[in-house]
Amino acid sequence: MDPVISSSDFGQLRAFVTVGEVLSFSRAAESLGVSPSALSQLVRGFEERVGVRLFNRTTRSVSLTDAGERLFQRVRPAVAELGAAVGQVRDQGERPAGTVRVVSFHSAAELYLRPMLAGFHAAYPDVVLDITLDDAVSDFVGGGFDVALRLGEVIEKDMIAVRLGPDLRQVAVASPAYLARRGTPAAPRDLVDHDCIRWRWPGTTAPYHWEFWQDGDWFEVAVDGPLIVSDKRLALDAALDGIGVAFAVDHRVERHIAEGRLVPLLEAWSAPFPGLFLAYPRQRQMAPALRAFIDHVRAVAGAHEPA
Known part of the structure; x- marks a missing residue:
């Protein structure tokens, strides 16, 4: 081992990395389960050992020096790998047990939860x-959940996100009887003159504006119609009954289209978007039960852990 960093220095190195991640001695101390003063001594001892100041400290803020930033970027992956290796060995002796709290979009549960239960x-x-x-978009960690299955576009940027399936595409559809009665829209803006079956995101008051793609960008159409629902299956049933035009994910309507019960509309303006993902917060040590659940869902979906 490099003589500058011996095995006895790992505690100091881990303390340095933890402070560098959160840039707060009090929060880092809480994470490590030590007092702020003890943590400060560990970091100061590490700075003395390497012979350079690693943090700029004021009464209100903590930041990495240039030297500290360079060292942090190099050693952080190694410290994380060591911690993961020790945790994996420890967890091999534990049988996963306990409760895993999961929140999922209905569509994700149908595709990826039900088959694995x-x-x-x-x-x-x-x-x-x-x-x-629950199809509502909310802070699932703040809501007490361990993991979420939802559309990629609504996952917070600081979460680990594992893709479960391919991109999705929404397409406007209507029954042949409706189109015979009302005509076929030639462009998305024509929908304002049609009876559209609108859908409302749970937890919101205004109906969702239908989104279309043109010239490299998305645009919205505020459709109108006789029916507003919070359940997409009901919207699809209404379209099959000839009430109006619905907007649905392609895999939900492909069978109806193939059998002639629905007609796809405006496909030139329908573009793919990120599909369903499994999301969970970054964490140093993952409970064996949660790890088992994540791995099982990934196996059902054929998904791979992100790098």
């Missing part, structure tokens, strides 16, 4: 899955 229970009988189905 029986197999997961057989493999991990001591794990309880507490699943909430």
